[in-house]
Amino acid sequence: MPGIKLRFDRxxxxxxxAPVAGFLASIVVLLIIVIVVGESPGExxxxxxxxxxxxSAKVATILSVSIPLFFAGIAVAFAFQSGVFNIGAxxxxxxxxxxGAMAGIYLHLPAxxxxxVVILFSMAGGALWALIPAILKVTKNVxxxxxxxxxxSIALALVNYLxxxxxxxxxxxxxxxPQTAKIQSTALFGKLNGFFRMLGWNVxxxxxxxxxxxxxxxxxxxxxxxxxxxxxxxxIRAIGISLDVSRYSGMKVKQLQLSAFxxxxxxxxxxxxxxxxxxxxYYTYGIxxxxxxxxxxxxxxxxxxxxxxxxxxxxxxxxKQAGYGLQFYTSVPNSVIYVITGLMILFIVVxxxxxxxxxxxxxxxxxx
Amino acid sequence: MKKLGFVLILLLxxxxxxAGGTKEKSKTAGPKYKIGLVFDIxxxxxxxxNDSAHAGLVHIAKQYKGYIKDDPxxxxxxxxxxxxxxxxxxxxxxxxxLLRVLAEQGYNLIYGIGFMFSDPLAKVAKDFPNVxxxxxxxxxxxxxxxxxxxxxxxxEHEGSFLVGAIxxxxxxxxxxxxxxxxxxxxxxxxxxxxxxxxxxxxxxxRDESMILAQYIGKDPSAFKDAPAAYNIAxxxxxxxxxxxxxxxxxxxxxxxxxxxxxxxxxxxxxxDQGLIYATAKDAATRARAKYILTSMLKRVDNAVFRTxxxxxxxxxxxxxxxxxxxxENGVGFAVNKYNKDELAPIISKIxxxxxxxxxxxxxxxxxxSKVKAWALKNLK
Numbered sequence: 191m192p193g194i195k196l197r198f199d200r201x202x203x204x205x206x207x208a209p210v211a212g213f214l215a216s217i218v219v220l221l222i223i224v225i226v227v228g229e230s231p232g233e234x235x236x237x238x239x240x241x242x243x244x245x246s247a248k249v250a251t252i253l254s255v256s257i258p259l260f261f262a263g264i265a266v267a268f269a270f271q272s273g274v275f276n277i278g279a280x281x282x283x284x285x286x287x288x289x290g291a292m293a294g295i296y297l298h299l300p301a302x303x304x305x306x307v308v309i310l311f312s313m314a315g316g317a318l319w320a321l322i323p324a325i326l327k328v329t330k331n332v333x334x335x336x337x338x339x340x341x342x343s344i345a346l347a348l349v350n351y352l353x354x355x356x357x358x359x360x361x362x363x364x365x366x367x368p369q370t371a372k373i374q375s376t377a378l379f380g381k382l383n384g385f386f387r388m389l390g391w392n393v394x395x396x397x398x399x400x401x402x403x404x405x406x407x408x409x410x411x412x413x414x415x416x417x418x419x420x421x422x423x424x425x426i427r428a429i430g431i432s433l434d435v436s437r438y439s440g441m442k443v444k445q446l447q448l449s450a451f452x453x454x455x456x457x458x459x460x461x462x463x464x465x466x467x468x469x470x471x472y473y474t475y476g477i478x479x480x481x482x483x484x485x486x487x488x489x490x491x492x493x494x495x496x497x498x499x500x501x502x503x504x505x506x507x508x509x510k511q512a513g514y515g516l517q518f519y520t521s522v523p524n525s526v527i528y529v530i531t532g533l534m535i536l537f538i539v540v541x542x543x544x545x546x547x548x549x550x551x552x553x554x555x556x557x558x
Numbered sequence: 559m560k561k562l563g564f565v566l567i568l569l570l571x572x573x574x575x576x577a578g579g580t581k582e583k584s585k586t587a588g589p590k591y592k593i594g595l596v597f598d599i600x601x602x603x604x605x606x607x608n609d610s611a612h613a614g615l616v617h618i619a620k621q622y623k624g625y626i627k628d629d630p631x632x633x634x635x636x637x638x639x640x641x642x643x644x645x646x647x648x649x650x651x652x653x654x655x656l657l658r659v660l661a662e663q664g665y666n667l668i669y670g671i672g673f674m675f676s677d678p679l680a681k682v683a684k685d686f687p688n689v690x691x692x693x694x695x696x697x698x699x700x701x702x703x704x705x706x707x708x709x710x711x712x713x714e715h716e717g718s719f720l721v722g723a724i725x726x727x728x729x730x731x732x733x734x735x736x737x738x739x740x741x742x743x744x745x746x747x748x749x750x751x752x753x754x755x756x757x758x759x760x761x762x763x764r765d766e767s768m769i770l771a772q773y774i775g776k777d778p779s780a781f782k783d784a785p786a787a788y789n790i791a792x793x794x795x796x797x798x799x800x801x802x803x804x805x806x807x808x809x810x811x812x813x814x815x816x817x818x819x820x821x822x823x824x825x826x827x828x829x830d831q832g833l834i835y836a837t838a839k840d841a842a843t844r845a846r847a848k849y850i851l852t853s854m855l856k857r858v859d860n861a862v863f864r865t866x867x868x869x870x871x872x873x874x875x876x877x878x879x880x881x882x883x884x885x886e887n888g889v890g891f892a893v894n895k896y897n898k899d900e901l902a903p904i905i906s907k908i909x910x911x912x913x914x915x916x917x918x919x920x921x922x923x924x925x926x927s928k929v930k931a932w933a934l935k936n937l938k
Contacts, residue, residue, distance in 0.1 A: 258650070
């Protein structure tokens with residue numbers, strides 16, 4: 191029957207529409223709060239627009255801010271696909287970034303090798319930090335939420351100790367911010383801004399559109415290919431859906447869990463690339479924190495798919511910039527801005543889920 | 559029917575958007591100067607370091623008829639100077655972004671509060687040669703008079719020496735304590751001066767067990783971890799400390815809480831915390847005020863004010879390094895109407911020490927690791 195095909199497409203459309211609806215609802219919430227606070231909602235919208243989409247520099251900044259968020263999202267999403275709840279991305283990128291930075295400081299290589307090497311070292315560091323919780327999970331059945339949280343604290347303490355102590359690059363009378371020695375110029379990430387300008391996109395030099403953007407694009411493709419075009423990825427998704435079914439059908443469940451966990455750790459190791467190799471040029475524990483937890487929300491909104499994560503991380507970047515816009519152009523207090531961005535995320539997730547549930551019931555009805 | 563409802567809601571929300579959009583704007587004459595300031599993450603409201611910078615802005619507003627844009631306290635004394643402060647949500651490129659947006663919007667003088675701004679400020683300053691930048695506690699190398707960056711540095715050890723002397727004179731035979739925030743060289747300056755000051759006035763404290771010192775942590779969150787400060791302080795009071803000095807930003811509240819509980823004394827930092835607590839809105843905070851003996855003043859407000867004065871009076875600010883010690887009235891200790899009587903018996907002694915430091919008769923060690931050598935040389 192031709193009607194069935196049509197209806198199927200409508201569900202697909204509805205599915206795509208769900209996050210958009212969530213976003214619109216969250217904007218309404220934003221405006222209501224703004225009115226309650228006593229600011230004019232029109233001004234608030236203008237403020238957000240000015241800081242997010244008003245110029246190519248602002249749009250490029252959103253793209254730039256979304257890069258580490260994308261890595262965080264895809265790392266968590268990969269583990270989610272296998273049913274592993276990796277909330278240790280935070281610790282994994284602190285440690286992965288440190289290992290990568292060490293490779294950048296102490297190895298002497300030509301640039302075309304040095305850059306891939308620091309990327310691989312960052313991944314290896316992240317993977318290593320995920321390995322122990324992963325082993326504990328598959329051999330002793332220790333829940334990963336507990337171990338990864340603990341490992342976050344351990345990573346932070348370790349990194350603090352190392353940067354203040356043995357790895358400190360602070361000379362007397364220099365900057366007061368604790369940091370390692372400088373990363374060698376061969377390992378620093380160049381910018382793609384010139385390339386984008388050649389393509390006709392007028393991006394000013396100061397925006398960080400660096401090599402980590404290329405790494406992000408490649409990573410996204412590889413993850414998509416592994417998950418949806420390879421047997422290993424299929425099995426990883428299978429254990430995520432049902433551990434028992436997978437086990438009875440002969441999959442090596444523990445090995446799969448272990449590999450998904452460790453790959454997730456390796457992906458987490460990439461979160462710090464931009465800040466360490468493009469923005470700062472040295473390592474410090476002052477690198478942006480909390481990204482590992484943003485990653486959880488991003489993976490949720492992106493429904494654990496690489497493309498979904500792209501959109502979700504762009505959305506997060508937009509929300510962050512929107513917050514600054516409100517801060518700069520309106521008198522909405524800072525604390526209220528945090529509440530607003532938090533609520534917006536909540537609304538997007540909730541409406542997304544409601545629509546998804548609605549589609550499920552519609553489909554069931556149809557099956558009957 | 560459902561669709562109709564949806565459309566109605568949409569219409570309503572759109573009309574709401576434009577209904578509120580008529581906020582009067584007094585566009586008579588633009589401000590003569592625009593001054594921007596970026597706090598660090600969660601800085602504003604710490605009743606200490608960052609609020610001292612805010613007090614500097616308020617002082618500018620009063621003196622030169624200015625106003626602080628979008629400030630909840632409605633600081634408004636005129637329209638000659640416009641001021642605006644921002645606060646990043648995370649590190650990374652956010653600090654840089656906020657400095658840049660202020661520069662883009664035509665702010666003439668922009669402050670970064672805290673050493674974390676060193677890198678971002680240097681980068682943005684390069685792109686805006688006509689805007690002047692100032693950083694508190696940050697050190698950016700190779701600056702001269704013509705640079706568009708001024709580093710505002712403090713001799714915290716000199717101020718700490720005075721409150722150390724106060725602690726040494728008023729400890730009633732008990733131990734004295736020091737709580738540092740983040741374990742970095744900057745905070746060790748406070749510790750060094752404090753211990754040296756206490757040793758200078760009180761030979762009994764020269765026994766090593768008499769001075770307790772501990773740091774809260776090794777990352778920036780140590781400056782806003784009041785529970786940790788409370789635990790450390792309680793522990794010190796139980797060990798026999800009678801006075802504890804903190805250099806831990808917003809964590810200091812934990813110390814004051816412990817002081818209230820053990821009925822012992824505490825010394826605040828950066829702002830006049832005794833005064834701030836005594837005039838606070840909520841009763842619980844006010845109750846803590848009488849346990850705050852004094853505060854080491856790090857006059858970030860003076861530094862912020864003086865830099866702005868240069869701009870407003872001369873039309874430009876000299877680049878380079880400004881050091882604020884006792885001589886420049888950049889550090890000191892707090893005397894207010896609440897602690898005046900308590901400090902009265904010793905105040906002349908402290909003042910004479912202050913003169914000795916200003917005259918160079920006492921050279922205060924700027925790190926606790928240097929105190930031992932200093933004591934051997936200077937104390938009998």
